[in-house]
Amino acid sequence: MLVTGGAGFIGSHLVERLLGGGESVVVIDDFSTGRRENLAGVEANPRLRVIEAAVSAHPDLETLVAESSFVFHLAAAVGVELVLDAPIHTIETNLRETEAVLGAAVARRTPVLITSTSEVYGRSDKPWFAEEDDLVIGPPSASRWSYACSKLLDEFLALAFFRERGVPVTVARLFNIVGPRQSGQFGMVLPRFIEAARQGGPIRVFGDGTQTRCFCHVRDCIEALMRLRACGAARGEVVNIGHDDEISMMGLAELVRQTVGKPVEIERVPYQIAYRAGFQDMPRRRPDVRKLERLVGFRPSAGIAEVVRLVTSGL
Numbered sequence: 001m002l003v004t005g006g007a008g009f010i011g012s013h014l015v016e017r018l019l020g021g022g023e024s025v026v027v028i029d030d031f032s033t034g035r036r037e038n039l040a041g042v043e044a045n046p047r048l049r050v051i052e053a054a055v056s057a058h059p060d061l062e063t064l065v066a067e068s069s070f071v072f073h074l075a076a077a078v079g080v081e082l083v084l085d086a087p088i089h090t091i092e093t094n095l096r097e098t099e100a101v102l103g104a105a106v107a108r109r110t111p112v113l114i115t116s117t118s119e120v121y122g123r124s125d126k127p128w129f130a131e132e133d134d135l136v137i138g139p140p141s142a143s144r145w146s147y148a149c150s151k152l153l154d155e156f157l158a159l160a161f162f163r164e165r166g167v168p169v170t171v172a173r174l175f176n177i178v179g180p181r182q183s184g185q186f187g188m189v190l191p192r193f194i195e196a197a198r199q200g201g202p203i204r205v206f207g208d209g210t211q212t213r214c215f216c217h218v219r220d221c222i223e224a225l226m227r228l229r230a231c232g233a234a235r236g237e238v239v240n241i242g243h244d245d246e247i248s249m250m251g252l253a254e255l256v257r258q259t260v261g262k263p264v265e266i267e268r269v270p271y272q273i274a275y276r277a278g279f280q281d282m283p284r285r286r287p288d289v290r291k292l293e294r295l296v297g298f299r300p301s302a303g304i305a306e307v308v309r310l311v312t313s314g315l
């Protein structure tokens with residue numbers, strides 16, 4: 001198995017699961033947002049090899065891919081704040097690394113799963129987002145959309161490699177995955193809220209707090225990824241992975257406050273202060289997970305209260 005971005009939040013859980021199943025794993029990670037500590041629990045495993053490099057800069061990428069029976073491509077520039085601060089880096093990384101992986105997979109038609117994002121649904125106002133929906137991306141003057149567009153182009157590229165070059169590719173669109181090792185440093189909301197509550201507050205809710213999101217525990221996400229790997233019918237397909245239990249950001253702050261058990265303040269912070277003028281957010285973002293269920297017979301099980309309880313307990 002080759003896992004790009006395997007020292008990141010989701011990647012490290014995937015690597016643990018693969019090693020736990022007796023597989024041999026090569027990780028390529030440049031440690032830009034990933035950390036060595038994320039792999040601390042498995043670093044002594046002789047079936048794990050960790051290569052510190054940017055994916056496209058590795059001189060033997062083709063060989064590494066050719067020697068793998070499957071590639072999970074997770075390496076990407078991730079996180080709203082990172083994307084706002086470094087749009088060139090985001091666009092270049094997300095395009096270049098995916099192109100490199102897909103190009104290397106052609107020789108042996110190595111199966112690849114690439115992780116895309118619910119961000120690609122953009123400003124769609126549909127109550128549920130399904131894979132065949134039209135996508136409503138904001139204008140290029142709002143740089144937060146550079147992440148969505150770069151990931152969307154990855155999707156187009158992946159499906160083009162499937163059709164034109166016969167690379168068996170699956171695209172997984174992930175919706176707010178949470179769990180241990182996720183860093184709040186790059187703007188991820190749940191770890192940020194929990195940390196704020198533990199530190200005595202305030203929990204800072206951006207915007208008016210009525211915007212809703214759905215959260216999926218990383219364990220459920222990994223189960224879905226593993227099942228998609230084994231699913232021939234998912235090749236050439238885009239598949240949502242997420243939980244459809246919806247909560248507003250004010251509701252989430254309240255739930256975190258109760259779960260952490262400290263009487264901290266909850267403070268609303270206007271977007272233009274939290275981010276910058278003209279920041280665009282979506283009122284809601286809820287996955288339709290029927291395709292996932294139809295393909296692999298699984299849908300994420302941990303609802304929002306369970307997810308917050310698990311993450312607050314470090315699980």
Ligand SMILES: NC(=O)c1ccc[n+]([C@@H]2O[C@H](COP(=O)([O-])OP(=O)(O)OC[C@H]3O[C@@H](n4cnc5c(N)ncnc54)[C@H](O)[C@@H]3O)[C@@H](O)[C@H]2O)c1
Nearest residue numbers: 005008009010029030032033034054055075076117176177
């Ligand atoms: N966490 C979520 O909720 C979420 C939601 C949607 C999509 N995703 C996607 O899932 C994947 C993993 O995200 P994550 O949340 O674990 O983030 P993460 O930042 O923890 O993981 C990304 C990993 O990729 C590595 N990386 C970045 N650029 C690289 C490069 N050029 N070469 C090699 N390694 C590189 C980073 O060091 C990091 O270890 C990403 O593709 C992301 O777009 C995540």
